[in-house]
Amino acid sequence: MKPTATEEDILSVIDRIESCGAKAHPSRGEEVTVIGAVGDREHVQRLNLEQHAGVEQVVPILKPYKLSSRQFAAHGERTVIEIDGRLIGGDHFSMIAGPCTVESRDQTLTTAHAVAEAGASMFRGGAYKPRSSPYSFQGLGQEGLRILAEAKAQTGLPIVTELMDARDVEAILEVADVIQVGARNMQNYPLLAEIGRTGKPVLIKRGLSSTLEELLMAAEYVLKEGNPNVMLCERGIRTFETAYRFTLDIMAIPMLKELSHLPVIVDPSHAPGRRDMVLPLSLAAAAAGADGIIVEVHPNPEEAICDGPQQIYSDAFGAYLEQVERAAAVAGKVLSAAA
Amino acid sequence: MKPTATEEDILSVIDRIESCGAKAHPSRGEEVTVIGAVGDREHVQRLNLEQHAGVEQVVPILKPYKLSSRQFAAHGERTVIEIDGRLIGGDHFSMIAGPCTVESRDQTLTTAHAVAEAGASMFRGGAYKPRSSPYSFQGLGQEGLRILAEAKAQTGLPIVTELMDARDVEAILEVADVIQVGARNMQNYPLLAEIGRTGKPVLIKRGLSSTLEELLMAAEYVLKEGNPNVMLCERGIRTFETAYRFTLDIMAIPMLKELSHLPVIVDPSHAPGRRDMVLPLSLAAAAAGADGIIVEVHPNPEEAICDGPQQIYSDAFGAYLEQVERAAAVAGKVLSAAA
Amino acid sequence: MKPTATEEDILSVIDRIESCGAKAHPSRGEEVTVIGAVGDREHVQRLNLEQHAGVEQVVPILKPYKLSSRQFAAHGERTVIEIDGRLIGGDHFSMIAGPCTVESRDQTLTTAHAVAEAGASMFRGGAYKPRSSPYSFQGLGQEGLRILAEAKAQTGLPIVTELMDARDVEAILEVADVIQVGARNMQNYPLLAEIGRTGKPVLIKRGLSSTLEELLMAAEYVLKEGNPNVMLCERGIRTFETAYRFTLDIMAIPMLKELSHLPVIVDPSHAPGRRDMVLPLSLAAAAAGADGIIVEVHPNPEEAICDGPQQIYSDAFGAYLEQVERAAAVAGKVLSAAA
Amino acid sequence: MKPTATEEDILSVIDRIESCGAKAHPSRGEEVTVIGAVGDREHVQRLNLEQHAGVEQVVPILKPYKLSSRQFAAHGERTVIEIDGRLIGGDHFSMIAGPCTVESRDQTLTTAHAVAEAGASMFRGGAYKPRSSPYSFQGLGQEGLRILAEAKAQTGLPIVTELMDARDVEAILEVADVIQVGARNMQNYPLLAEIGRTGKPVLIKRGLSSTLEELLMAAEYVLKEGNPNVMLCERGIRTFETAYRFTLDIMAIPMLKELSHLPVIVDPSHAPGRRDMVLPLSLAAAAAGADGIIVEVHPNPEEAICDGPQQIYSDAFGAYLEQVERAAAVAGKVLSAAA
Structure with a gap:
């Protein structure tokens, strides 16, 4: 989340993540809050979180390939x-x-x-x-x-x-x-x-x-x-x-x-x-x-x-x-x- | 041509260039000889001159496209x-x-x-x-x-x-x-x-x-x-x-x-x-x-x-x-x- | 963390993160666990977490520059x-x-x-x-x-x-x-x-x-x-x-x-x-x-x-x-x- | 030289090349003329031939390094x-x-x-x-x-x-x-x-x-x-x-x-x-x-x-x-x- 993100922005992102069946794990720091989203990569990507108010960046952690992994x-x-x-x-x-x-x-x-x-x-x-x-x-x-x-x-x-x-x-x-x-x-x-x-x-x-x-x-x-x-x-x-x-x-x-x-x-x-x-x-x-x-x-x-x-x-x-x-x-x- | 190319190498490259209908223009310098080949790009490329004895480098000058040029x-x-x-x-x-x-x-x-x-x-x-x-x-x-x-x-x-x-x-x-x-x-x-x-x-x-x-x-x-x-x-x-x-x-x-x-x-x-x-x-x-x-x-x-x-x-x-x-x-x- | 990381690996990484004054926020998913580390970027980087048992990848989220930001x-x-x-x-x-x-x-x-x-x-x-x-x-x-x-x-x-x-x-x-x-x-x-x-x-x-x-x-x-x-x-x-x-x-x-x-x-x-x-x-x-x-x-x-x-x-x-x-x-x- | 280069352009480039002590070797084709310049690389580069009327491209052939060659x-x-x-x-x-x-x-x-x-x-x-x-x-x-x-x-x-x-x-x-x-x-x-x-x-x-x-x-x-x-x-x-x-x-x-x-x-x-x-x-x-x-x-x-x-x-x-x-x-x- 951006340093300027409001509490409302944060809660709204958490809601959105959970709406697709994934789980949201917020980590609140002094400067910024980072929200982990654990769930299906494709589902989470479709949420277009980059566009949500207060979001700075979306960093995918899991690999997108499965059978070749x-x-x-x-x-x-x-x-x-x-x-x-x-x-x-x-x-x-x-x-x-x-x-x-x-x-x-x-x-x-x-x-x-x-x-x-x-x-x-x-x-x-x-x-x-x-x-x-x-x-x-x-x-x-x-x-x-x-x-x-x-x-x-x-x-x-x-x-x-x-x-x-x-x-x-x-x-x-x-x-x-x-x-x-x-x-x-x-x-x-x-x-x-x-x-x-x-x-x-x-x-x-x-x-x-x-x-x-x-x-x-x-x-x-x-x-x-x-x-x-x-x-x-x-x-x-x-x-x-x-x-x-x-x-x-x-x-x-x-x-x-x-x-x-x-x-x-x-x-x-x-x-x-x-x-x-x-x-x-x-x-x-x-x-x-x-x-x-x-x-x-x-x-x-x-x-x-x-x-x-x-x-x-x-x-x-x-x-x-x-x-x-x-x-x-x-x-x-x-x-x-x-x- | 390489600095070590012999006169025979040079003449042989000239022959090869002219064999496909192109014209060869040698420029002899103190250190090296450069041979210009003027003709159809495709024909000259098929000669594989890079592999000829004494050849250092082949530098195409004309563009390979025509109709879009x-x-x-x-x-x-x-x-x-x-x-x-x-x-x-x-x-x-x-x-x-x-x-x-x-x-x-x-x-x-x-x-x-x-x-x-x-x-x-x-x-x-x-x-x-x-x-x-x-x-x-x-x-x-x-x-x-x-x-x-x-x-x-x-x-x-x-x-x-x-x-x-x-x-x-x-x-x-x-x-x-x-x-x-x-x-x-x-x-x-x-x-x-x-x-x-x-x-x-x-x-x-x-x-x-x-x-x-x-x-x-x-x-x-x-x-x-x-x-x-x-x-x-x-x-x-x-x-x-x-x-x-x-x-x-x-x-x-x-x-x-x-x-x-x-x-x-x-x-x-x-x-x-x-x-x-x-x-x-x-x-x-x-x-x-x-x-x-x-x-x-x-x-x-x-x-x-x-x-x-x-x-x-x-x-x-x-x-x-x-x-x-x-x-x-x-x-x-x-x-x-x-x- | 790697999918193969043990509970011990996870706890040990959390300990290590907190040892440098940062806070660790684990998010446990079905396949993998992601641990957020919130603290000074330089301090966390010196922990060399990439080398810790069970760690898959370290992804820095905050920018390394400050005054130019x-x-x-x-x-x-x-x-x-x-x-x-x-x-x-x-x-x-x-x-x-x-x-x-x-x-x-x-x-x-x-x-x-x-x-x-x-x-x-x-x-x-x-x-x-x-x-x-x-x-x-x-x-x-x-x-x-x-x-x-x-x-x-x-x-x-x-x-x-x-x-x-x-x-x-x-x-x-x-x-x-x-x-x-x-x-x-x-x-x-x-x-x-x-x-x-x-x-x-x-x-x-x-x-x-x-x-x-x-x-x-x-x-x-x-x-x-x-x-x-x-x-x-x-x-x-x-x-x-x-x-x-x-x-x-x-x-x-x-x-x-x-x-x-x-x-x-x-x-x-x-x-x-x-x-x-x-x-x-x-x-x-x-x-x-x-x-x-x-x-x-x-x-x-x-x-x-x-x-x-x-x-x-x-x-x-x-x-x-x-x-x-x-x-x-x-x-x-x-x-x-x-x- | 460009296909549109005039005879005057060509002669003028040849003059310019020879003015710095190098030798010019023109090869005239049906579509274009290529002029080889044989001489000191630094001297020829200072001629700024790219800017001369009728010049399409300057292609250096010799390497710029000597002692490491x-x-x-x-x-x-x-x-x-x-x-x-x-x-x-x-x-x-x-x-x-x-x-x-x-x-x-x-x-x-x-x-x-x-x-x-x-x-x-x-x-x-x-x-x-x-x-x-x-x-x-x-x-x-x-x-x-x-x-x-x-x-x-x-x-x-x-x-x-x-x-x-x-x-x-x-x-x-x-x-x-x-x-x-x-x-x-x-x-x-x-x-x-x-x-x-x-x-x-x-x-x-x-x-x-x-x-x-x-x-x-x-x-x-x-x-x-x-x-x-x-x-x-x-x-x-x-x-x-x-x-x-x-x-x-x-x-x-x-x-x-x-x-x-x-x-x-x-x-x-x-x-x-x-x-x-x-x-x-x-x-x-x-x-x-x-x-x-x-x-x-x-x-x-x-x-x-x-x-x-x-x-x-x-x-x-x-x-x-x-x-x-x-x-x-x-x-x-x-x-x-x-x-």
């Missing part, structure tokens, strides 16, 4: 997701690798075989691509999905691929083992709810200026529909620094694990936008306790249609993975592979 | 959009007012009559609401659209309302005179393209961490489909400052007018999230040359289902509008009304 | 500062104009006469310049101060000039009517305290990533030493947007006036870094209720040693000032001049 | 600094540990012995403390320096301590082996130059919204005075995320090593402001290739005068250091100790 988890356990025999979360470290974009059958299959042989846990590749410019290549679409299906058939690796439009959900479901929600769609609520209804595992990328709370609320849209298979992905946020495209928020790893029971994956490719920083960022993420990495790999990045400079060479992938495994070991994790 | 405008003229006889852009100042959310027939019609009588140019109200929490009220949907249609029938005011899901486009088209794209959907490219194909006027809100360049690229997705009726809307960006919800970027007004021929509208309600700042921000926007304001108004904000604290009272709207008109006059603009 | 002001009045007969604050609008840097006697006196004739309230000019690069011009120093003294002698305008180093305070005091603290020194506490002890009016520029709370805490360092003559200055903050150098935070004007009784000045030159945006930003600031503007003016900006592109032409200053006065009038203010 | 380093070697037999940089990993603040002789000596026995490379502790609030404890000052001297005498560990005011430089020099420049003083140029003149090793913390380029320019102020012993320190930047105090920029490690030859140290304590995140962030920093860590340690953090929640327990320091060494080993580094 660590406190919600049964016996405080962390979520471990199984995909074709690979485990994600817990003590398992997942390496999801593949090209930014499915450009051709040849490029895709070459990469898939390279990362499968080196020991990757899953294969990634985009058939639908969100591009800032309408003049840029927008992905191969359904033809891309067919190529991904072939990659899976040949290597046995589960497929991670992005869904941009709820109208494509049927087509994606035929191929994807994990549906990726891109950073730009993190708050596309109809899309999230649609994915929630499929029950399919989903990897949600953090929006480039989304708070961790908003990321957990996006997960909540999926979980609420009854789909428990959600992975959170940190991929870099927007800051004032222009030396890189985005700033990888390494602190998101331990903080998301503190707040939530869901697995946390890191994308080390998009933030720097350049290959030479992918290894140190991957090592940092693994050492900080990430449950996995989703990295871009290409057999010939100079010829890549998009994001070439950040894709690592498929023939260097084996050595890369070995080093990342060493860093994951420092955090007590082992590489996830088919049983 | 001021240089593109015929005879350098600014876009003026006509909606039911109201003009938006040029010397006209548009006042778009109405509730955050269509909550009920009564609340909506009361507000519509109040703002119509005071002289508003158009009426706003949300039937589909993007909410961070799946537990919050998500809007009345089609029922809300019917109420908006009634508000238009009674007051004659054109309707501005938000489209969140491409699957709702038909329903929205029956009511909306201007389709609003919310900040969270600014980079929902399938939605933008769909709206582009309708030809209907559209107001695109800037994403909360989108650059002006990205906003113009979002406009480009609509313009490219042949729909020239695009308004840009500044509504606050995300910064480190926690004293307000978002930071209204007043500089976007003169800068967007420098970069583009499209009208620029300002939303003074969402950034502060509190009523007492709506007037000073509206005056600032009008004085800085905005082409209009989209503001939230409610007959009884204490009872509003969402964003009550930021909605101004419908019975204070007339006085508010008068003051804003005075500020717009300083920038040489007059209120837009039906002819 | 609006609640502190006698009878809720706003501070009005008098400088050589000019009034700053209240209904008065101050126009502080002059070159970025004192480059020469001729350039300085020419500008001073131009802005004096047009009706400026005070004259600004830098003798000591903080420059990001040690290779850039660092100001004329004491020679610059002498030229400023001459400008004052000839025009009668009070002088605003920057102090960067506490060791220069004596020299500055001989000339300055207002000491400017630059954005980079906003948290240079020894410097602020030194200025506090002089009693001289001071204009404190907000650091480029300082919150409004931090700005008010910087003011507090001066006020605490017994110097009440503090002006706050918004000059643009650092955000992700690269279309301009800094993002002018127009919302700081109404918000600082809500939080504090101190006058608020706006610098429209540094954020855009370009002349064509200075007028619209000045109009916006004046319309939003700023108590004044500090703007850069040069007789020949193409030849300026620093920040040429943002300085307005001294021969265009009169027309500029006239338009700004019109915008200030919308906010109910009149230009401040010598009595 | 990796290209400047003799034979491309990295700087390794020796302090009392400990090596900083190269393959050496330095662990700088100690309390936030020197609170008492007992607390300081206890901590110093604990970290010395566990194998720390140097001892840190603040005698002068920059505090946002003038009402907070400001450090023990000279008494604190005396206690630090005793800690060194007893343990042999070199001392790292902060200098806030150029007037205290003599006192600091008697005790400090490394002078720390705090984040708030990163752009306090008189202070940096003063430290440059001492020749003493210095650790410069990155300002909380300083770019890497600005950090290197701060280093340049020290290097230019002939002091080559500069360490750069990443300690978290300010972003929109409110889940932590600051966001640790892990990417700064590989990027600073790409741009500069100077050692890079990471402070994992201030960004989270909480103890449980110090270990994962330390592991991440070490794995990403940092040259060392500066961490806060306290024998009894619950009683700490400031920043208690982020200080790790001195009796847990040994186990902490062991894990960090394992992460540093992944990046090929070994702990630095006295020869």
